[in-house]
Structure formats: C-alpha cells, structure tokens
Amino acid sequence: MERPDPTKLPATAWAVLGILAFGEELTGYEVRQWADHVLRHFYWSPAMSQIYSELKRLEKVGYAVSRAAVSDDGRGKRVYGITASGEAALAEWAGRAPVEPPVLKHGPMLRAWLGHLSTPERLREQILEHRADTERELAEADASREVAARFPEWAYPELTIRWATRYYAAQRDLADRMLADLAELAEDGRREESA
Numbered sequence: 001m002e003r004p005d006p007t008k009l010p011a012t013a014w015a016v017l018g019i020l021a022f023g024e025e026l027t028g029y030e031v032r033q034w035a036d037h038v039l040r041h042f043y044w045s046p047a048m049s050q051i052y053s054e055l056k057r058l059e060k061v062g063y064a065v066s067r068a069a070v071s072d073d074g075r076g077k078r079v080y081g082i083t084a085s086g087e088a089a090l091a092e093w094a095g096r097a098p099v100e101p102p103v104l105k106h107g108p109m110l111r112a113w114l115g116h117l118s119t120p121e122r123l124r125e126q127i128l129e130h131r132a133d134t135e136r137e138l139a140e141a142d143a144s145r146e147v148a149a150r151f152p153e154w155a156y157p158e159l160t161i162r163w164a165t166r167y168y169a170a171q172r173d174l175a176d177r178m179l180a181d182l183a184e185l186a187e188d189g190r191r192e193e194s195a
Helices: 013-020 028-037 049-059 085-094 107-113 122-150 152-189 189-194
Strands: 065-069 074-082
Touching: 013 028, 013 074, 013 085, 028 049, 028 074, 049 074, 074 085, 085 189, 107 122, 107 152, 107 189, 122 152
Parallel strands: none
Antiparallel strands: 065 074
16 A cells, blocks of 8 residues: 655644644544644544544554553553654644645624625524624633643643634624624614615
8 A cells, every 4th residue: 555645644634643742642532632622722623533534644654653552441442652753744844834824714704794685683693693602612712721721731732722712702802893783784774775
C-alpha cells in the first residue's frame, strides 16, 4: 500500500496530532474528549470515525504510533502517541504552513439574508435562539478555560479558549445588535415596502 504524502495532510490530521503533542498516550475516545473540551471552541468537533481515520493516517506516515494497552477495568484498548518525527513535522507545519482565512458559515445570518421570505417574528425567534446558543457556548468555553488554567502545560490551549470566550461574547453582542436592527427595520416599515 502506498504511504500517504505527509506534506499533503489535511488540517484535521494536524489537529489530531496536536492533541497527541501534549505528551500523553491517548485512546481515540480520549482524543475526542480533548477535541470536545478545547478544539471545538475554535476549530472543529470531529466524529469518532474521523478521529480514527486521522490516527491511522498519522500512523501510516510515521507521525504517530499505537500500542495495545489494558484499561483500569481490565479491558483492552489502543493508545496513540506522537513520534519524534511527528513532533518535528507538527512544529514545522505550525510554524510555516500558510495561515488560511477562517471559513464562516453562519446559519442565523443566512436566514436573516433570506428575511424577505420569512416574518419579522420568526427572524427574531431565530436570532434569539442563536443568542441563547451563544450564551451556552460562552459558559462552556469559560468552564473549559478555567480547567485549562489549572495546568501550566496547557498555557497555550488556555489562551485559545480565552479567545473563544471573547468570540462567543462578540457573537452574543452581534445577536443583540441584529435584534435591534430587526426592530428598527420593522419600525421603518421598509420590510412592507420591499414586499
């Protein structure tokens, strides 16, 4: 079987390798927990199948290794760790790979953009729902940040979660501004004129 070209790894593979770079051997499930605890606040929340695919890909290129282990309850498990070449490649990628602009897919704004096909009441409900979701994400990010702040080796993950809390606060404030804009639009009667 042909070995994958390590220079063509997707960013998700680098993210999984990054989780392993914190020095612990982890199961695929633990990688997922780490991603859900930290990465989801600024990058992605992967499916278990995606994590295992990336772990296998990283093993094929020699950036990760796995071994059979026994869990505390006596059951078998597979743990993964980063190799020296994986750590060097990850440092190279983090330091030299081009920084792509973030991809924004904002469902609530797509609905606002299509507001002429809705009602002001429904748009307001959708923005309020988005605001509530943002408040929940803000609380979860803040809780994750507090946990990360307890561990000196998580100084940089804590910084990214701190950024996430600011991001969610900004999203909440933008939702509030959109609600005010919708109210202003309704007062102006512009929606009725454009119908």
